[in-house]
Amino acid sequence: MRIDVVTVFPDYLRPLELSLPGRAREKGLIEVEVHDLRTWTHDVHRTVDDAPYGGGAGMVMKPEPWGEALDAVAPDGATLVVPTPAGEPFHQRLAAELATREQLVFACGRYEGIDARVAADAARRLEVREVSLGDYVLNGGEVAALAVIEAVVRLLPGVLGNAASLAEESHGEDGLLEYPVFTRPVAWRDLAVPDVLLSGDHARIASWRAEESRRRTVARRPDLLTADVGGWRIEPAAPA
Numbered sequence: 001m002r003i004d005v006v007t008v009f010p011d012y013l014r015p016l017e018l019s020l021p022g023r024a025r026e027k028g029l030i031e032v033e034v035h036d037l038r039t040w041t042h043d044v045h046r047t048v049d050d051a052p053y054g055g056g057a058g059m060v061m062k063p064e065p066w067g068e069a070l071d072a073v074a075p076d077g078a079t080l081v082v083p084t085p086a087g088e089p090f091h092q093r094l095a096a097e098l099a100t101r102e103q104l105v106f107a108c109g110r111y112e113g114i115d116a117r118v119a120a121d122a123a124r125r126l127e128v129r130e131v132s133l134g135d136y137v138l139n140g141g142e143v144a145a146l147a148v149i150e151a152v153v154r155l156l157p158g159v160l161g162n163a164a165s166l167a168e169e170s171h172g173e174d175g176l177l178e179y180p181v182f183t184r185p186v187a188w189r190d191l192a193v194p195d196v197l198l199s200g201d202h203a204r205i206a207s208w209r210a211e212e213s214r215r216r217t218v219a220r221r222p223d224l225l226t227a228d229v230g231g232w233r234i235e236p237a238a239p240a
């Protein structure tokens with residue numbers, strides 16, 4: 001998979017050089033390139049924003065630099081991911097879907113957003129997915145791009161050392177929240193590890209974990225018990 005990110009804050013994407021995405025890049029499982037949107041400006045001030053038509057607070061990102069940037073960075077048929085508060089909810093099922101794509105291009109906006117014609121023009125030759133991390137407001141798309149990239153890259157074959165852990169995670173196949181986890185020491189600040197986990201009885205342990213997942217989900221995310229978006233059944237991408 002190739003991932004391109006276009007932003008006015010390239011340094012915001014430095015975490016992609018670390019940990020999971022960094023190791024995936026070293027293994028050759030993904031290619032990642034971050035681009036400065038101002039590369040595609042042509043005025044002395046390298047202008048990327050202007051006042052909104054119709055009035056209102058803040059500034060809007062101009063379409064021209066974005067159009068030139070996406071022409072240069074996104075080949076026909078690539079998937080353009082546009083983080084926005086107005087996007088479709090990002091969740092594990094969408095992460096699994098994006099993990100099947102050959103190239104993802106992220107358009108990270110700032111200010112009050114990107115001129116709407118940019119996504120409309122891109123949709124003429126790209127798959128465009130406008131996504132939201134959740135119902136709260138960030139100052140730009142970079143944090144969302146980092147989250148989406150991490151959620152997608154970890155699903156790619158060969159990236160996670162222990163692929164089995166994918167099967168047991170929150171928002172995984174069964175759509176329930178993950179059970180609580182414990183490790184040594186067996187007693188810590190007068191708090192003990194549940195006896196069942198020390199029993200060696202794998203059937204009892206599996207049953208306890210399933211019940212804990214259900215209990216947590218009922219308490220914290222009852223919506224997952226009825227919604228169709230918690231679980232995911234799209235197979236991760238086949239090896240490239």
Ligand SMILES: N#Cc1c(-c2ccc3ccn(Cc4cccnc4)c3c2)n[nH]c1N
Pocket residue numbers: 083084085087108109110111112113114131132133134135136137138139140141142144
């Ligand atoms: N994904 C996602 C997001 C964003 C988000 C993403 C991109 C941009 C580009 C600019 N802003 C600021 C802004 C503020 C208010 C109105 N419109 C835009 C962004 C916020 N906020 N919250 C999320 N879950």
